[in-house]
Amino acid sequence: MGRDKRDEKRKEAVTAMRLSVMQTPAWRALSMPAQALYPWIKLEWRGAKFNNNGKLRLSTRQAAECMGCNLKTVMRAFQDLQAKGFIIQTEGACLGTEGMGKSPAYELTEIVPAGQQGPGKQLFMNWSDGHDFPVKLSPTRANPKTKACSAKGNTVVPFKGTNR
Numbered sequence: 001m002g003r004d005k006r007d008e009k010r011k012e013a014v015t016a017m018r019l020s021v022m023q024t025p026a027w028r029a030l031s032m033p034a035q036a037l038y039p040w041i042k043l044e045w046r047g048a049k050f051n052n053n054g055k056l057r058l059s060t061r062q063a064a065e066c067m068g069c070n071l072k073t074v075m076r077a078f079q080d081l082q083a084k085g086f087i088i089q090t091e092g093a094c095l096g097t098e099g100m101g102k103s104p105a106y107e108l109t110e111i112v113p114a115g116q117q118g119p120g121k122q123l124f125m126n127w128s129d130g131h132d133f134p135v136k137l138s139p140t141r142a143n144p145k146t147k148a149c150s151a152k153g154n155t156v157v158p159f160k161g162t163n164r
Contacts, residue, residue, distance in 0.1 A: 015042045021110055026084040026127035033073050034080035040066050041087060041106060051114040054090045059103035083132035085109055085123030092136065104136075 017039060021027060027035070040063055044056040063074045081087045091105035107113055109121040123133060 013043050015039055015045070017042075018110065021124070024124055024127075025129070026086070026124035029127070029129065030084055030086075031077065031080050033067065033069060033077040034084075034086075036067055037063055037074065037077040038081060038086060041081075042108060045108065045111060048112075051112070053111045053120075054105065054107040054113045056106045056108065057103045058106070059093075062103075079135045079137075082135040085125075085127045085133050088121070088123070089136040 030038075041056060041058050044052075044058055046052050060071050060074045060078065063077075064071050067074065078087075082089060086109060088107045088109060089104050090107050091102075093102060093104045095101050107121075109123045111120045112118065113120070127133070
């Protein structure tokens with residue numbers, strides 16, 4: 001009698017990286033940490049059948065652990081991906097009413113958002129050198145009296161990253 005493989009959880013995840021995306025000027029302008037972070041965000045997507053694009057959550061701590069780097073590097077990578085048009089922050093980070101924090105939610109512009117038809121926004125195709133997209137910054141820990149979840153508290157600033 002063999003084991004029942006249907007009851008075992010899958011321990012391997014696969015995501016496809018499109019060559020056409022990786023050959024764009026926006027991809028080439030991304031920092032190495034941002035290029036390394038993108039597949040980790042894309043792994044949060046459940047596929048076209050269970051489309052959760054626009055609600056992808058990966059905290060900076062989780063990403064830093066996956067990538068093996070520090071939090072500041074990951075934060076800059078998230079900002080770089082937003083500035084080049086690969087991701088859009090759809091919800092800000094917040095401290096829930098029960099004290100459990102929620103990381104920001106992101107949308108991959110390469111993929112069709114949940115509940116919509118046609119191609120994704122693909123903002124990275126319209127990126128040009130020196131014309132970055134606005135970046136949403138989540139609230140910092142500077143204010144210990146952070147209020148309950150509110151996406152309105154996020155600030156939009158131009159990204160002043162370094163281009164290679």
